[in-house]
Amino acid sequence: MKKIAKVFIFIAILVLGFLLRKKDHVVIPIPGQSMDEYSYSWVGLSLLKVCMPVGMSGIPGYKNRTIKYINVDRYQQVIPSNPLEINYPWMDHPPLLPLLTGGYAYFKNVKNFESVSVQVIRKPMLLLGVISLALVFIYVYQSSGFVAAVFSGIFYATTPLIVLSSRMVQGENALIPLFLLVLIFSHRYSHGGKKVNLYLAGVFAGLSTLVKLSGISSYLFVLIYLFLNTKKPLKTFLSEYLYFLLVASPITLMFFVYGVSFGLENFINIFKSSADRFYGIGPSLLLELFKSQRLTQHKYITEPIIFSAWIIFFSITFKKINSFITKTYYAPVLFMLSYLCTFIFFGSQPYGWYSFPLWPFLCILLGIYFGKIITQTYTFGAFILSILALGGSLTKIIDIGQFQQYSNYWRFTMPVLLIFSVLYLRFPKLVVFHKTITIVVIAVTIAINIYYMLTMTQGYWWNNIS
């Protein structure tokens, strides 16, 4: 395929992803469903306006606290809520995301907390969402080729839960592009790239810890990724990681300098209080991650694309592994493992946004899988997986009562196609048909997801999403 056509498809995917994210981004998710969105932005705005980070915190340990009714976006007319506890100097998280959304509000001349509307603060998130989408595409393109990149890109652009989640002002949405940049540059370095790639991985790993401390998973990823490169001696690994640390750690240390500059005692108190937080995710975290993909603490959608990608994740881990470095899809798997480690370690409440950083990696894995199926060896698991995604997506737009009028089409077509999907084992030439059918089923699934997003209203969101 010509380069110009590839660029055109890449841009088309970005535009599609942007338009889906932009549609109704002010009303879905409903403002006030996560007060973090406001709090992050208040911290940034107050830092820029009065040089003091002021925000909401559920953590005890703050000396300066004010109880206020701040009815921003009239959320208290929609969401049952009580006055908010405002604390300063707010040290729950590092200030990079607050400076992004609060900084945008500042430049939009927002004067006070009650004026920090989602209409303003979700705009930078739309941009971050599209950057993440571009990075998903770029990583898969450089590691697994164009077809796989198209699959990954389209999955990440159109999967409803990902589209909805990427609109929210949550630290995890700022971690995602930084994690992807660490992945891209680590991959380039491990595949013969210059040392500058390792330094750049260090810069973005450092920056990720200025978003949230769970950004430390990028340190862990680089550590394991370099360590598992058995082609290089252990001594080389140690020097490489030292170089990485020399770049990344001064950036991370900036948070501690920043924290101490607002009072060492306050900073230590918040750290201690964070460490004592309720371990709400419990021991069933992994099970919860697979069975229900949460958006907030209570809103979740079982997302067939993400569920299918988890199956691919497992299938990769079941394979016999000779070298982590030579197989391109092991890097995202390692990043997921690194992030899961920090997720399990930090714990806290089972908020949906803690799982957001896993989703781009899952889309990468699913895209690489379908890319290989279409361009290389076909296996009938691909067809079963595509039916799983199709059926799951269909139930979002047609309820079981409405589906009855189409049930005969489904009951006759699907069994025939399922049996047909294994016939290539006897007649290898049929593979072309199998691949075509799989592509058609995936295309229909994506079309359904786009339709679902275009027709979703605030009322539907409020009443139908559990």
Next chain:
Amino acid sequence: MSFLLFIKFQREKNFSKENYNSLVAGRSETMQLTQDPCLYKILGDPEVLGEEYIKINFWCSDGRVSKSTLAMRGLSDLTFLGVVSKYSKIVGIDQKVFEKYGWTCNLNSSQADPQKIVTPHSNIDCYENKSQVPRK
């Protein structure tokens, strides 16, 4: 070290109680004020959480009612006028409407004195039409 000093210097220059209050308690410039006190209410219920509260109800002449419960810890001025003003600010009521249309307010079933301190579990009832005011 210079970064640390820079932050400290900037904070001492810019942070004051007045700046903090105008940031945290300032009124939204984009919230559209309503002339209809029965249009909105606060959905939270501090009573359920076992907090000290004040109930505030608006009775419109067309039969509509807006009932809210305010948590006392969210209020700084506990005079009757302070509470009604705060409530009006929270839900975005144009306060001129009360004078313009002659609203009458009771505090615990007696005509309200604007400077009277509102005690926990009090009821504030405001009526658009005097004929709605319950007779003792």
